[in-house]
Amino acid sequence: MREVGIVGIGHTKFGRSKTGYIEMACAAALEALDDAGVKPLAGHGIDQVLLATMGASMINHQSSVASALVDTLNLRPAMAETVENGPASGASAIKMGYSLIASGMADTVLVIGAEMMRVVSGWEGTDFVATMLHPEAEYDLGLTLPALAGMFTRLVMDSYGVTERDLALVAVKNHQNALANPVAHIRLVPDLHAISEDEDKDAVNPYVAEPLRLYDVCPVSDGAAAVLLCALDVAERFPKKPIRIAGIGQATDTHTIAEREVPTDLYAVREAARQAYRMSGLCPDDIDVAELHDAFLILEIVESEEVGFFKRGEGHLAVREGKTSLGGQIPINTSGGLKAKGHPLGATGVSQTVEIVKQLRGEAQGRQVTDAQRGLLVNFGGFGNNVVALILEKEA
Template sequence: MEDVAIVGASMTRFGQRDAWIRELLAEAGRACLDDAGVSADAVDHLYVSNMASGEFEGQTGVPNALAHDLQAVPAYTARIDQTSSSGGAGIYAAWQSVASGASDMTLLVGGEKMTHKTTAEATDVIASLTHPCEYKHGLTLPSFAGLTARLYLDTYDAPRESLGKVAVKNHKNGVDNPHAQFRKEVDLDTVLDSPIVADPLRLYDFCPITDGSAALMFCTVSVAEEYTDNYVTVSGIGGATDTHVVHERADPTTMRGVVESSDRAYEMAGLSPDDVDVAELHDMFTILEFLQFEDLGFAEKGEGWKAVEEGRTDRDGDLPINTSGGLKSKGHPLGASGVAQAYEIVQQLRGEAGKRQVEADVGLACNVGGFGNCVTTAIFEGVDA
């Protein structure tokens, strides 16, 4: 089977946007068509990654609306939802559409419009993904993060400061990302002195509520070569779930969905964790960057925090993590985030990441839904890899 390639990528400015979901999706979609040099009528499959346009805006059927707005009718459309990892699930769906031969050219657009809601309202929409037996006791995703952070720090004798350093690093990276919601550095004291949200985690351990969208164009390698000599391949991809009830997990500091999905992705790519040069991890909460770093095989269990302490995950480290600024500073529009992770990896592998550029032939994106409830991991390779 021929490899699947990405021939175009785009993202909108993330943040508080005076635009509805339809407009955000169309903005990224048009930019991706332009970036790929593909005309709308060449697109035969159009997927939208989005968790909750109905709940947030009372607007459903957004894939059909996008086909209309991009003048891509009669392209086939569908919405792919996997809660906060809808973007990664969209990448997997787009990959399948090309790999199965169903599609010659698939456009994936992920997006979410959230900031017109209060933080409490938005948190409540997101919390609707948790199991009712936990939710009724007040266990939202931030509270799971607090509990897990406490367990991690105690079990592995990790300093609280190491979590803060994730926020400091990712904010520093975000300064150089013109699309990021927060383009300002924060120092460690600011993080550690910020208001407590879910002890031991504080405000700066959390990603914000965000509006935005991102897009990718998929086709086979042989089609890609008709458009560009600087495409990227999806050499490995996998997805997996963990228990819906978080307290049923044998060890809450291990994300089984990350382990299983990355095992499949590495196997498909014929690569190992050592081969990865740059990665975007789902740092919805700082603690998640440690868990994914370990569960992706970049460090032994309980050792992930040392990588950030030692500067290994800095932009000039041996395995830069979240060069985009991550969800932490770039923002987290649910359906867009997984697509925007891949956008960053594509930019790095094409050598188009500007001030954020690192040396990389192989990149990885790990997109986490819920509190590890569902995960997709994708491995990308540059054309010269």
């Protein structure tokens, strides 16, 4: 099997897009091509384009978007497919790009993740995201992702002593990190006391799904990110040194969360990470920086346990001790995470990858983890029923 690396990255400013869907996706793609020194003219050498999106068809009313992108980017006759795997579409598309290169089907694959959510109202968006839940046993009841996250949070709080203040600590950390990330959606750092203890907290940080509050939940964002993958045996074509994809894992879990055997576990995260460690020959101690899918802040804490950074039930203690902050034992979500950088569903896994590449290249100005050699990311679909983990490594 051929080894695969990342030689170009691109990322739009997350938030509310001022352009149309295709233009937004292309902005990230072109930045990645520029970063990789690729000119989209005849002989451009891009064999395949993969577009990760969850809502282009349902929200933006556009289908077969990957084919449209190839043409407008002047990358014909590259192969093209659109990949939909819920909020894990981004890392899924990278996995598929990896497989195409490893198998010899392609030498270079451009992966673009793009989502434009802000064209619909918040409650239409909430309804759209909820369509990934079980149609009869969850969606029809009025359940939404925040509702499932609220119920999950209550269980974890009850089992392990996680507090609302612990979640607020994660919020402050991630928002602080986002200030140093020019592409982050939210440029505001909440005050720990104001959102977790002040007598005005119920009005300024109201409950969204008890016990989850507004500042425990990611915003709705538009945005796009792109990475150019290539076989390491052709990497000398590109100016920048490749960041190697060292490990990939993916696992699924029950569709309804009520059926999970241990309701406080995120089994698919654990299993996806286990596979990624096995493939890379690495262990949690080898990881220098991580992007974990914190659409709801409880997820960052439990994922940090499931990927092996901390013991079960101790992730929140690590947050209290600053172990997941910049300069700590294992900095998590240096980009600001989904919480502050934003969560344009299909773009998220690609965006997480861009952040890890920046960290390993030493390009994460203002939030750089010193001498980062290896990074892990977890891209979480559904409410954890389809999870992709990637491990990236700087080439020696």
